[in-house]
Amino acid sequence: MTEFKMPEIELKNVGLVYEGKEPVEALRDISLKIGAGESYSFIGPSGCGKSSLLFLISGLIRPTRGKVLIKGKPIKKPREDCALILQDYGLLPWKNVWQNTVLGLQIRKVSPAAQKKIAFPILEELGLDNFLNLYPNQLSGGQRQRVAIARALALKPDIFLLDEPLSALDALTRENLQELILKIWLERKITFLLVTHNIEEAVFLGQKIVVFTPGPGRILSVLPNPEAGEPGYRYSTKFHRLSNKIRNILEDSYLVP
Amino acid sequence: MFLKKWTGNLPTTKIGEYIFAFLFIVLLWQLLSWALDISALPGPFIALKVFLQDFYPFIAPHFLMSIYRVILSLVIALLMAVPLGLFLGGEKKWDRLFSPVIYLIYPVPKVAFLPVIFVLAGIGNLSKILLITIIIFFHILVTTRDAARGISPRSIYSVLSLGANRRDVYYHVIFPYCLPKILTATRISLGTAIAVLFLSETVAGSTGLGYFILDSWYRAEYAQMFAGIISMGLMGLLLYKGMDLLEKRWCHWQHY
Ligand SMILES: Nc1ncnc2c1ncn2[C@@H]1O[C@H](COP(=O)(O)OP(=O)(O)O)[C@@H](O)[C@H]1O
Numbered sequence: 001m002t003e004f005k006m007p008e009i010e011l012k013n014v015g016l017v018y019e020g021k022e023p024v025e026a027l028r029d030i031s032l033k034i035g036a037g038e039s040y041s042f043i044g045p046s047g048c049g050k051s052s053l054l055f056l057i058s059g060l061i062r063p064t065r066g067k068v069l070i071k072g073k074p075i076k077k078p079r080e081d082c083a084l085i086l087q088d089y090g091l092l093p094w095k096n097v098w099q100n101t102v103l104g105l106q107i108r109k110v111s112p113a114a115q116k117k118i119a120f121p122i123l124e125e126l127g128l129d130n131f132l133n134l135y136p137n138q139l140s141g142g143q144r145q146r147v148a149i150a151r152a153l154a155l156k157p158d159i160f161l162l163d164e165p166l167s168a169l170d171a172l173t174r175e176n177l178q179e180l181i182l183k184i185w186l187e188r189k190i191t192f193l194l195v196t197h198n199i200e201e202a203v204f205l206g207q208k209i210v211v212f213t214p215g216p217g218r219i220l221s222v223l224p225n226p227e228a229g230e231p232g233y234r235y236s237t238k239f240h241r242l243s244n245k246i247r248n249i250l251e252d253s254y255l256v257p
Numbered sequence: 258m259f260l261k262k263w264t265g266n267l268p269t270t271k272i273g274e275y276i277f278a279f280l281f282i283v284l285l286w287q288l289l290s291w292a293l294d295i296s297a298l299p300g301p302f303i304a305l306k307v308f309l310q311d312f313y314p315f316i317a318p319h320f321l322m323s324i325y326r327v328i329l330s331l332v333i334a335l336l337m338a339v340p341l342g343l344f345l346g347g348e349k350k351w352d353r354l355f356s357p358v359i360y361l362i363y364p365v366p367k368v369a370f371l372p373v374i375f376v377l378a379g380i381g382n383l384s385k386i387l388l389i390t391i392i393i394f395f396h397i398l399v400t401t402r403d404a405a406r407g408i409s410p411r412s413i414y415s416v417l418s419l420g421a422n423r424r425d426v427y428y429h430v431i432f433p434y435c436l437p438k439i440l441t442a443t444r445i446s447l448g449t450a451i452a453v454l455f456l457s458e459t460v461a462g463s464t465g466l467g468y469f470i471l472d473s474w475y476r477a478e479y480a481q482m483f484a485g486i487i488s489m490g491l492m493g494l495l496l497y498k499g500m501d502l503l504e505k506r507w508c509h510w511q512h513y
């Protein structure tokens with residue numbers, strides 16, 4: 001007998017249209033079930049609605065059609081157990097590293113003493129403990145991204161949404177942070193949703209890879225990738241074969257409108 | 258790196274630079290007074306001498322009264338205009354309702370209301386503070402609202418996703434984002450405020466530097482008149498420096 005397990009995140013025929021003078025259809029008929037502790041990569045051309053999908057799941061916007069369920073409940077506003085890192089990291093320039101890191105805790109009315117207890121070990125783990133008084137524009141891109149990660153981890157989320165977290169970084173910093181993100185996922189067993197337009201990154205970090213069509217985004221295919229997270233996977237032939245397959249799917253999707 | 262250093266030093270003016278500027282003005286003044294050779298423009302040294310002799314006890318009360326009027330007007334205008342501006346910039350519906358009203362009133366030179374205000378509020382402190390407040394209020398209101406409108410929804414998303422309510426968004430995002438622009442607007446308003454103060458003090462009443470300057474003029478005490486003008490300059494300098502300090506304190510993150 002198979003045990004019934006509720007999916008952590010469930011999208012049921014989700015469609016999204018941005019209203020305005022000229023309505024923009026961002027997403028069309030997205031259905032997806034994501035289990036607790038799984039990691040998903042979303043990949044697709046720019047403008048296909050990847051960011052919008054994360055906004056939907058984090059409860060910042062509502063779908064025009066269909067349903068978004070988290071732990072079986074329709075989502076009405078941002079949830080406490082869900083952390084989102086925006087494309088440009090979403091740090092506040094007028095707050096220093098420490099203030100940015102504890103912002104979520106402060107908003108949740110966690111006492112300053114408890115803030116210290118929670119945030120400091122995370123900042124140490126991410127190598128930021130010497131930069132507490134610096135402001136975002138005094139930091140490198142990689143350090144900024146670490147602060148954004150620290151701020152999200154401080155909330156002890158069950159669901160971690162990352163929107164192109166590494167796209168603005170140089171190659172070396174990028175690989176370092178990919179390893180860091182992988183480590184966070186392996187250690188904490190959080191449900192991970194990662195948006196990227198980098199194929200290798202999608203394959204390196206996602207147990208399932210969801211490929212989108214150009215906007216309005218529809219799901220083109222969902223590729224299983226169970227080896228994600230295994231040591232040395234980046235250098236295996238399987239890794240390269242899957243990367244090439246995704247490259248071909250994406251290229252074809254541009255040709256066929 | 259170079260650029261950062263250069264812009265980082267930009268807002269600070271060294272004492273030496275002030276001394277240089279002071280000497281330069283004194284020189285220009287002296288040359289002009291020699292060239293014109295009229296009693297209405299005494300030399301700088303006689304004016305400075307009278308300034309130093311008369312400041313206490315004659316000018317100081319007027320000086321304090323003027324600076325009190327400017328600061329009080331600024332504070333009242335800020336307390337009213339900033340919350341309202343942030344609110345209108347953040348809430349589109351209300352903005353749409355109010356912006357025609359603001360657009361109609363904003364371009365009218367409020368000094369034109371001076372006679373009305375004198376009639377309604379008398380010729381004392383109240384009318385002067387009222388006039389300056391109204392003028393600064395609109396300037397700061399419009400600047401603050403426009404600044405708040407300019408925030409991208411995505412920078413608010415990041416805080417909303419942390420569980421922020423509307424109050425948190427104003428406190429953590431909208432207000433700090435607008436603060437440098439509010440301070441800049443206040444600094445610009447300061448010039449207008451002092452000009453309007455002078456005008457209102459010369460039109461009616463018997464206090465303030467504007468009155469002191471005009472009264473000296475009537476009595477043909479030109480050195481004393483210039484001592485009053487120097488006091489006015491000093492007041493402006495103090496107010497501008499005060500604004501600089503506030504900017505440095507509250508917006509230091511901008512200068513990295
Ligand atoms: N607030 C908005 N109003 C109107 N259109 C929007 C808005 N946000 C995004 N869009 C449009 O929706 C589509 C998908 O955007 P987005 O989710 O940012 O795509 P991606 O992250 O894949 O680049 C784009 O065509 C974009 O222009």
Ligand SMILES: [Mg+2]
Nearest residue numbers: 050051087163
């Ligand atoms: Mg995007």
